[in-house]
Amino acid sequence: MRIEVLCTGDELLTGITGDTNSPFFMERLFRMGEKVAWSQTVGDVREDIQRALREISGRADAALVSGGMGPTADDLTMECAAAVAGVRLVEDSRVLESIRARFAARNLVFSANNARQAQVPDGAEAVLNPVGSAPMVIQRLGRCTFFYVPGVPREYKNLVEREVLPRLEQLIRTQPARVFRASRMLKTVGLPESHLDAKVAPLARVHSRVIFGFRTHAPENHLKLVAEGESQAEADRSLADAERDCREALGAFVFGAEGDDFPGTVVRLLASRHETLSFAESCTGGLASAMVTSVPGASDVLVGSAVTYTQSLKSRWAQVPEQLLREHDAVSAPVAEAMAAGIRREAGTTWGLGITGYAGPTGGTEQDPVGTVYLALASEKDVVSQRFLFSGDRERVRQFAAYTALDMLRRRVLGVGPA
Amino acid sequence: MRIEVLCTGDELLTGITGDTNSPFFMERLFRMGEKVAWSQTVGDVREDIQRALREISGRADAALVSGGMGPTADDLTMECAAAVAGVRLVEDSRVLESIRARFAARNLVFSANNARQAQVPDGAEAVLNPVGSAPMVIQRLGRCTFFYVPGVPREYKNLVEREVLPRLEQLIRTQPARVFRASRMLKTVGLPESHLDAKVAPLARVHSRVIFGFRTHAPENHLKLVAEGESQAEADRSLADAERDCREALGAFVFGAEGDDFPGTVVRLLASRHETLSFAESCTGGLASAMVTSVPGASDVLVGSAVTYTQSLKSRWAQVPEQLLREHDAVSAPVAEAMAAGIRREAGTTWGLGITGYAGPTGGTEQDPVGTVYLALASEKDVVSQRFLFSGDRERVRQFAAYTALDMLRRRVLGVGPA
Numbered sequence: 109m110r111i112e113v114l115c116t117g118d119e120l121l122t123g124i125t126g127d128t129n130s131p132f133f134m135e136r137l138f139r140m141g142e143k144v145a146w147s148q149t150v151g152d153v154r155e156d157i158q159r160a161l162r163e164i165s166g167r168a169d170a171a172l173v174s175g176g177m178g179p180t181a182d183d184l185t186m187e188c189a190a191a192v193a194g195v196r197l198v199e200d201s202r203v204l205e206s207i208r209a210r211f212a213a214r215n216l217v218f219s220a221n222n223a224r225q226a227q228v229p230d231g232a233e234a235v236l237n238p239v240g241s242a243p244m245v246i247q248r249l250g251r252c253t254f255f256y257v258p259g260v261p262r263e264y265k266n267l268v269e270r271e272v273l274p275r276l277e278q279l280i281r282t283q284p285a286r287v288f289r290a291s292r293m294l295k296t297v298g299l300p301e302s303h304l305d306a307k308v309a310p311l312a313r314v315h316s317r318v319i320f321g322f323r324t325h326a327p328e329n330h331l332k333l334v335a336e337g338e339s340q341a342e343a344d345r346s347l348a349d350a351e352r353d354c355r356e357a358l359g360a361f362v363f364g365a366e367g368d369d370f371p372g373t374v375v376r377l378l379a380s381r382h383e384t385l386s387f388a389e390s391c392t393g394g395l396a397s398a399m400v401t402s403v404p405g406a407s408d409v410l411v412g413s414a415v416t417y418t419q420s421l422k423s424r425w426a427q428v429p430e431q432l433l434r435e436h437d438a439v440s441a442p443v444a445e446a447m448a449a450g451i452r453r454e455a456g457t458t459w460g461l462g463i464t465g466y467a468g469p470t471g472g473t474e475q476d477p478v479g480t481v482y483l484a485l486a487s488e489k490d491v492v493s494q495r496f497l498f499s500g501d502r503e504r505v506r507q508f509a510a511y512t513a514l515d516m517l518r519r520r521v522l523g524v525g526p527a
Numbered sequence: 528m529r530i531e532v533l534c535t536g537d538e539l540l541t542g543i544t545g546d547t548n549s550p551f552f553m554e555r556l557f558r559m560g561e562k563v564a565w566s567q568t569v570g571d572v573r574e575d576i577q578r579a580l581r582e583i584s585g586r587a588d589a590a591l592v593s594g595g596m597g598p599t600a601d602d603l604t605m606e607c608a609a610a611v612a613g614v615r616l617v618e619d620s621r622v623l624e625s626i627r628a629r630f631a632a633r634n635l636v637f638s639a640n641n642a643r644q645a646q647v648p649d650g651a652e653a654v655l656n657p658v659g660s661a662p663m664v665i666q667r668l669g670r671c672t673f674f675y676v677p678g679v680p681r682e683y684k685n686l687v688e689r690e691v692l693p694r695l696e697q698l699i700r701t702q703p704a705r706v707f708r709a710s711r712m713l714k715t716v717g718l719p720e721s722h723l724d725a726k727v728a729p730l731a732r733v734h735s736r737v738i739f740g741f742r743t744h745a746p747e748n749h750l751k752l753v754a755e756g757e758s759q760a761e762a763d764r765s766l767a768d769a770e771r772d773c774r775e776a777l778g779a780f781v782f783g784a785e786g787d788d789f790p791g792t793v794v795r796l797l798a799s800r801h802e803t804l805s806f807a808e809s810c811t812g813g814l815a816s817a818m819v820t821s822v823p824g825a826s827d828v829l830v831g832s833a834v835t836y837t838q839s840l841k842s843r844w845a846q847v848p849e850q851l852l853r854e855h856d857a858v859s860a861p862v863a864e865a866m867a868a869g870i871r872r873e874a875g876t877t878w879g880l881g882i883t884g885y886a887g888p889t890g891g892t893e894q895d896p897v898g899t900v901y902l903a904l905a906s907e908k909d910v911v912s913q914r915f916l917f918s919g920d921r922e923r924v925r926q927f928a929a930y931t932a933l934d935m936l937r938r939r940v941l942g943v944g945p946a
Contacts, residue, residue, distance in 0.1 A: 121563045123554025124740060124751065135542030144540045146575060147568040156565060163582070321543055332543060387813075387834075393820025394806075394813030397834045401812025404888050404921055412840040415806075415816045415832035421874065425833065425844055455840065469823050502823055 109283050111137065111276070112168040113147040114160050116175040116185055117259055120149050129174055129264045136273055138334075141287040142280055152176060157188040165192070165249035170276060172268070175259030177242035179221040185256055189247055190229035197227040200234045200243070207241045239266045246275075253279070287336050290343040292351050293366040294331045296358060297515050298527035301329045307357050315350040317343075326504065327511040328370060331358075360524040363515075374514050375403040375410075377521055378458075385517070386455035387413035388426035388447035390438065390464040391481060396510035411455045416447070426450040426462070437473070439464050444482035445491045452486045460486040461513050462493075467505045481509040485516050492516075494526065528702050530556065530695070531587040532566040533579050535594040535604055536678055539568050548593055548683045555692055557753075560706045561699055571595060576607040584611070584668035589695060591687070594678030596661035598640040604675055608666055609648035616646040619653045619662070626660045658685045665694075672698070706755050709762040711770050712785040713750045715777060716934050717946035723748045726776050734769040736762075745923065746930040747789060750777075779943040782934075793933050794822040794829075796940055797877075804936070805874035806832035807845035807866035809857065809883040810900060815929035830874045835866070845869040845881070856892070858883050863901035864910045871905045879905040880932050881912075886924045900928040904935050911935075913945065 113133065119125040127149065134144050145168065150156040157176070164171045176185035190197045204226035211218040225242045228234050232247040240263040245256040255275070257267045280286060296304055301324050308331060312320040321332040333350050337343035355362055363373050378385060387396050387410075397413035400406050414425035419438070422428040427450030428443060436442045444462040452460025465481030472478040479500075484493035494516065498508040519526060532552065538544040546568065553563050564587065569575040576595070583590045595604035609616045623645035630637040644661045647653050651666040659682040664675040674694070676686045699705060715723055720743050727750060731739040740751040752769050756762035774781055782792050797804060806815050806829075816832035819825050833844035838857070841847040846869030847862060855861045863881040871879025884900030891897040898919075903912035913935065917927040938945060 118562070121553055121566060122557045123550040123552070124557070124742075126550055131542040131545055133542070134540055138541045138543070143537070143570070145570060145572075146579075147540060149566040151562070151564060153564075160565075321538075323543075389813075392817070393825065393829065394808075394816030394832055394834070395820070397813030398811070398817040401814070401834070402922055402925070406812065407836045410812065410834070410836065412836055412844070413813055413834035414844065415813070415820070415829070415834075417826045417829065417831055421831040424873075425831070454843075503821055506821070 109142060109170070109280060110145045110168045111142055112164050112171045113144050114164060114171060114173045115147075115149040115259065116152060116157055116173070117149070118151045118182075120175075121151055129259065129261055129268075132265055133172055133268055133272075136268070137276065139289060139291060140273070140277060140280060141289050141336075142276070152182040152184055154184055154188060154191075157184055158192050161188060161192045161249065161254070165252045165254075168252045170253045170279060171255070172272060173254055173256045174264055177225065177245075177256065177258040179219075179224050179241075183224070186227055186229060186245065189232070189245070189249075189254065189256065193229050193231070193247065193249055195230040198230045199223070199226050200228050201226075203228070203234050203236065203243045206236050206243075210241055235267075235271050237263060237267060238270075239263050244271050288338065288340045288343040289334055289336055290340070290347040291332065291334045292347055294333070294351070294354060294358065294362050295364045295366075295368060295370070296329050296331065296361040297327060297363050297370055297511060299329055299358070299361045304329045304331060304358075304361075308354055311350065311353050311357060315346065315353070317346045318350040327508050360519060360522060361527070363518065369403075370511065371399045371406075371514065372403045374518050375400060375406050377518065378409045379405065381521070383409070383458035383521070384411050384456075385409050385459045385461070386411050386451045386457040387513075388422070388451035388460070388462045389413060389415050390417060390422075390447070391467040392463050392506050392510045392513075393417075395506050396461065396463060396513055399510055399514070411457050414451060414454075422447065425454065427454050437476070439466055439473075439476055439480065439482060441482050441484070441493045441495065444484035445486070445493045448484035448486035448493075449491045458487070459517055461517060462486070463509055463513050465496075465505070465509055467502045467509070469502060479505050481505065481512075483509065483513045483516055485513075485520060487520075528561060528589070528699060529564045529587045530561055531583050531590045532563050533583060533590060533592045534566075534568040534678065535571060535576055535592070536568070537570045537601075539594075540570055547680055548678065548687075551684055552591055552687050552691075555687070556695065558708060558710060559692070559696060559699060560708050561695070571601045571603055573603055573607060573610075576603055577611050580607060580611045580668065580673070584671045584673075587671045589672045589698060590674070591691060592673055592675045593683055596644065596664075596675065596677040598638075598643050598660075602643070605646055605648060605664065608651070608664070608668075608673065608675065612648055612650070612666065612668055614649040617649045618642070618645050619647050620645075622647070622653050622655065622662045625655050625662075629660055654686075654690050656682060656686060657689075658682050663690050707757065707759045707762040708753055708755055709759070709766040710751065710753045711766055713752070713770070713773060713777065713781050714783045714785075714787060714789070715748050715750065715780040716746060716782050716789055716930060718748055718777070718780045720748045723750060723777075723780075727773055730769065730772050730776060734765065734772070736765045737769040746927050779938060779941060780946070782937065788822075789930065790818045790825075790933065791822045793937050794819060794825050796937065797828045798824065800940070802828070802877035802940070803830050803875075804828050804878045804880070805830050805870045805876040806932075807841070807870035807879070807881045808832060808834050809836060809841075809866070810886040811882050811925050811929045811932075812836075814925050815880065815882060815932055818929055818933070830876050833870060833873075841866065844873065846873050856895070858885055858892075858895055858899065858901060860901050860903070860912045860914065863903035864905070864912045867903035867905035867912070868910045877906070878936055880936060881905070882928055882932050884915075884924070884928055886921045886928070888921055898924050900924065900931075902928065902932045902935055904932075904939060906939075 447462030
């Protein structure tokens with residue numbers, strides 16, 4: 109089965125407005141076992157739109173066309189669809205009625221322009237749009253079924269989800285050689301993409317019915333597994349086998365799957381144990397606390413945090429002895445450890461994390477250049493610290509420092525040892 | 528002049544990998560006065576690639592083709608380009624030499640596969656790639672000049688910037704009816720998109736040679752002005768006129784232009800006056816501090832910050848009197864004011880900012896529902912506070928709270944009064 113995509117709209121060709129619609133449709137379709145064969149974007153130009161429709165009608169079984177369904181003069185899609193079919197535009201009274209009702213409900217003035225949106229090619233089927241005024245239109249051209257939907261993302265996604273995909277699902281179901289797919293995203297932290305790749309490369313060879321894909325969301329790296337089979341059960345089985353092997357190879361580097369976020373994982377882990385947390389942050393300047401507090405319910409876990417750029421605040425808020433600050437650089441293992449232990453006592457928490465480093469772009473020493481970060485974790489029993497050298501710009505160093513501090517804590521709580 | 532785009536690669540049709548290359552090229556081209564006329568993506572399928580190349584060669588003056596230039600069997604672009612031209616693939620010895628040198632420099636094993644990347648259609652021109660092994664290839668098909676580049680974003684962007692755009696610039700320069708463009712981005716804060724639109728709508732009617740575009744990066748809203756003219760001087764003049772009027776209409780809502788970021792603007796403003804800052808954050812949980820400290824050199828301005836979820840930490844770190852906390856809700860104007868004044872004294876800074884509110888999804892009271900945030904700003908002279916009700920989810924409320932707190936400070940320092 110051959111499915112194509114056509115987007116219309118000058119604004120999509122300037123690089124200023126991105127097309128978020130097509131990836132949405134492609135991913136949904138892919139999960140259903142089909143891949144878009146060809147995707148095109150043309151401007152609001154009659155000749156180009158008609159040419160694209162004609163070419164698609166000659167080679168595809170189904171096509172999703174979006175944009176150009178609005179009420180203004182540069183909305184040309186219905187006009188072009190009628191021209192290619194060699195039919196007139198006719199007014200659909202059901203659509204007209206629904207647009208009038210929509211305007212009345214919103215106290216908007218209905219103008220002649222708005223009636224244009226009720227014009228559909230003769231012989232085509234109109235489907236009412238619950239979240240906008242332009243309808244979805246279904247038209248047969250040659251052997252291809254065209255689905256026309258508005259380009260407004262909210263309307264597009266709603267109609268694709270509710271009206272287009274179920275109809276395509278029915279068409280796909282009748283295919284003789286249908287492919288079934290199942291997918292899983294494994295999210296890792298603490299592992300560069302090349303190491304992740306190297307760890308699972310042998311498994312990719314073993315699991316030949318599973319596609320291994322990688323996405324970097326630094327500091328996280330995600331492994332996407334897509335299994336194919338002749339039945340859903342077969343695809344599910346292949347996926348489960350590959351997932352089991354990948355989880356075994358990756359161990360505690362995997363913190364979650366699709367839908368999980370890293371700070372949320374750590375917050376829920378601590379909350380389930382009724383444990384609490386505080387940070388003393390220097391180079392991350394509040395970023396680690398902000399990450400944790402982005403999670404709903406974080407206030408059950410994070411009691412407080414201190415951003416301490418000065419010696420005086422390190423002493424007053426994080427109980428770092430003044431003597432220690434005279435003897436050691438502010439960026440050093442002893443200071444990180446004192447910050448972790450001090451903030452833990454000061455805030456009265458189960459765990460205390462201390463972060464100090466050179467985020468750049470200036471600063472650093474010969475021994476500890478920009479990118480050097482000392483992370484320390486304090487518990488009732490002990491304080492441990494580790495030195496890291498992160499590469500990249502200021503924001504990247506700060507991101508890696510905050511993530512890695514949380515990951516030290518996660519590994520300690522899970523009892524799996526450092527990364 | 529008609530310029531088209533063709534991307535090849537199965538991975539771009541699954542919705543899993545996004546195409547960031549084409550928007551990059553489109554935007555650069557648009558700034559040069561031309562718009563891409565048609566953009567297509569096809570899979571790694573010989574028949575489809577050849578068909579697309581043939582159609583483009585019949586209607587375009589120039590085309591940028593990306594992807595399928597690697598060393599593996601599913602890299603088909605050069606083979607298809609040769610087939611459509613009706614020529615053989617020939618080995619380019621200069622390219623082969625450069626690939627060998629590249630591998631030697633990296634201590635990589637050169638395999639027969641890698642030599643494939645030195646094969647180009649007979650009669651085409653190869654341009655060496657400074658950041659990868661696949662060359663850029665220039666080929667004339669019909670009246671169209673094709674530029675073939677690798678799809679790897681780093682290589683694509685490098686070659687487009689250095690090799691493709693300068694050549695297109697030369698072609699564009701010979702056009703009889705060339706359009707010249709000039710653009711400016713004005714960044715605003717404190718103004719919903721609909722208000723921004725309403726404020727500049729009358730100006731859009733006056734400046735008919737200028738396109739007014741809007742982009743939302745909540746809490747910021749950006750106004751993009753693109754002026755067109757028959758000469759660069761004319762476009763520049765139209766832009767300058769429109770920018771002047773927009774800046775006048777928007778006043779202090781404009782915090783900067785392209786290249787400026789909001790926290791950086793505030794940090795530089797304070798640094799230029801040798802003034803310092805501290806935060807006492809409750810619902811933002813470190814986010815306001817993290818925003819400020821993302822700016823290089825922020826440590827000259829931000830002395831320290833306290834994230835205080837508990838009463839005890841509010842008293843100890845932000846000097847909020849215990850009596851006050853017994854008399855008022857933690858989310859209230861008096862507590863926000865006490866946090867601002869207290870943190871200012873505690874950290875010894877020019878300015879103190881206090882933030883307390885209900886970020887959600889749970890919490891809040893009947894009078895102060897989720898989304899309510901009290902912001903207070905303390906100076907040596909006074910403490911002022913304001914109540915806000917932000918809509919949206921937890922992260923949106925936190926973002927708006929942090930931005931708005933910084934904006935209170937910016938407006939006070941600039942002496943322009945509250946938004």
